[in-house]
Amino acid sequence: MNAKPFLTLGIETSCDETAAAVVADGTRILSNVIASQVDLHQRFGGVVPEIAARKHIETVFPVIDQALRDAGAGFADLDLIAVTYGPGLIGALLVGLQAAKAIAFALEKPLVGINHVEGHIYANMLSHPELEPPFVCLTASGGHTDLLYVPEFGRYELLGRTRDDAAGEAFDKIARVLGLPYPGGPQISRLAETGNREAIGFPRGLSGEDTFDFSFSGLKTFALYYINNARQRGDTINLPDFAASFQWAIVDVLADKVIRAAQFKGVRRVVLSGGVSANQSLRREVLALAQPLGISVYFPPLDLCTDNAAMIASAGYFKYKAGCSHGWDLNAVPSLRLIEYERGK
Ligand code: KG4
Ligand code: ZN
Secondary structure, X not given: OOOOOOEEEEEEOOOOEEEEEEEEOOOEEXXXXXXXXXXXXXXXXXXXXXXXXXXXXXXXXXXXXXXXXXXXXXXXXOOEEEEEEEXXXXXXXXXXXXXXXXXXXXXXXXXXXXXXXXXXXXXXHHHOOOOOOOEEEEEEOOOOEEEEEEEEOOEEEEEEEEOOOOHHHHHHHHHHHXXXXXXXXHHHHHHHOOOOXXXXXXXXXXXXXXXXXXXXXXXXXXXXXXXXXXXXXXXXXXXXXXXXXXXXXXXXXXXXXXXHHHHHHOOOEEEEEOHHHHOHHHHHHHHHHHHHHXXXXXXXXXXHHOOOOHHHHHHHHHHHXXXXXXXXXXXXXXXXXXXXXXXXX
């Protein structure tokens, strides 16, 4: 008879998705429930923290109940509770964290706090359980753009990060100015499909420089001037061309740096994670650069690229098995850094 699988309940409320998932043995998704608040925030053009927190309060327990039902499990079947405790919006994080603590306390089960960025990396373990370090990982989403060297699971060396806007944030902000709904990444990427990526020569911040850091604020300012100038002159912007060129300016830099980082570290595996890794152009470009160099590229399926709790459960399982757990004093840390986290700060 097979041993009973180890069930982890993952909870994620760091931004605008209330999510809960049950994952068996860290790699098998039994349920993955996501209640998106996108509609609620769309008319504001971005996430409103107070509204997000209030909505999480309403939704968190129904979502957890649904995740258990979908998994065919009850609270008593759970072995571990894993929850995002940073980075993210303080009010939003606290809702998931308090729910997780309450469940773990009542069930007398262990609690593991997970760094959201690390969760994104573990999304790859759900689709590629065979993935082994060492690898270089790009995690790019609405709140972060980090280039990491992962020599072994749980150890991270920050090679570079954005010095200003996150890649997803750049997509979202420019989409908003164009009057496209939030989140902007998928909108711009859809428009870009029929555009010419060479049409507009957008600037590439920090490209070609001797750093693995990123900068997207110059690109954003250039795009804003471009849009405003066109509007003042009464010109119509060719949206597909604009979107394709804008997207290419981001993809070009991300793909180039992740591959150069892999070469710098002498590794043959590159991992993409975070909402921006859903971008097809980014996937294509990284694959194209990697293939002649014999570098393998990993990215999660689309539904695991953006925020979800299955990735938090997976990260929780592996961290717990590596000896990590947290006490009831675990607090939300809005600006939690992966490196500090790994040093136990
Ligand atoms: O990981 P995620 O769901 O939330 C954060 O942790 O921020 O990422 C959301 C971000 C948004 O900025 C969204 O515009 C971006 O990921 N995104 C994309 C695509 N899908 C989502 N950006 C570019 N292309 C996409 N297809
Ligand atoms: Zn995220």
